Amino acid sequence: MLKIHHLVASRSDRIVWLAEELEIPYELVRHLRNPQTFRAPDSLRAITPLAKAPVIEDQGVVVSESSVICDYLIDQYGQGRLRPSAGTPARLDYAYWMASSESTLMYPVLIDVLSTMTQSDAAGLLGFAMGEYTTMFGHVERTLAKHAHIAGDSFTAADVMVYYTLAMAAGTALPIPSRAPMADYPLLSDYLARLEARPAWQKANKLCAA
Ligand SMILES: N[C@@H](CCC(=O)N[C@@H](CS)C(=O)NCC(=O)O)C(=O)O
Known part of the structure; x- marks a missing residue:
């Protein structure tokens, strides 16, 4: 199942929203920012070396960068939804x-x-x-x-x-x-x-x- 790593108060909001729009089943893994520095915790570094959110795990791949994740999810699960046709x-x-x-x-x-x-x-x-x-x-x-x-x-x-x-x-x-x-x-x-x-x-x- 798609796993969405969500850093609370971050761009990973985008990916949860898109998964809801596409009605993709997913597991949400929450990571909390350091309250002093506002930086991501080591739990996120264990998934992706830059420790940046969003990041997803799906079908054996790890995908970072919110726009890349959006297009990945549309490629895998979109069935033509939420992206205009190529060439238009x-x-x-x-x-x-x-x-x-x-x-x-x-x-x-x-x-x-x-x-x-x-x-x-x-x-x-x-x-x-x-x-x-x-x-x-x-x-x-x-x-x-x-x-x-x-x-x-x-x-x-x-x-x-x-x-x-x-x-x-x-x-x-x-x-x-x-x-x-x-x-x-x-x-x-x-x-x-x-x-x-x-x-x-x-x-x-x-x-x-x-
Ligand atoms: N361009 C990247 C930006 C990723 C990014 O900077 N994420 C921030 C959260 S909004 C982050 O993980 N910050 C925590 C940190 O740098 O410690 C994307 O769109 O995914």
Whole structure:
């Protein structure tokens, strides 16, 4: 059976949510962060050398990186669900947002949250993050003006990936406040609320909670 290693308060929320959306049976293995350092415990290092979540074990393989895990689960269990067909424009948008959620869209969020965590508010760095928020949130807002989900009209795993990045910015994914100007982006805020209304999100949210 699929084993999902869940680090409480982490990106592994994405994988529990996706497994619920795809109705894949799984075992949830919880790992707790060190309360002083907020880092992952050695129990996670025993599964993956970098001790980063999420990580899954399935059919004799260990898979890391949330976007790679999402695509692995869709390949194995998706039966055509939650990913646009190969060769379509929507599939390119899907690939773009899958990658961006952990790169271009994530940069300002990580800078912002890590500045708070490490109490090192370098003005230049925070200025960069605020500029990137404007660029990237504007891009999300314009995308959502075109269609209801991030990679088209339908809900896909790209929404699962992008959601967590935006929830970090909104200060709801982690117990760490951010400086993201969420109120300036009404479609983005409505998008988060719509995703949080999904039964699979609500079930995953309860299971993943501290
Ligand atoms: N790009 C990776 C990021 C993995 C990552 O940094 N995970 C964080 C949790 S959100 C982690 O495990 N941090 C614990 C630590 O570094 O000690 C992914 O999407 O899976």
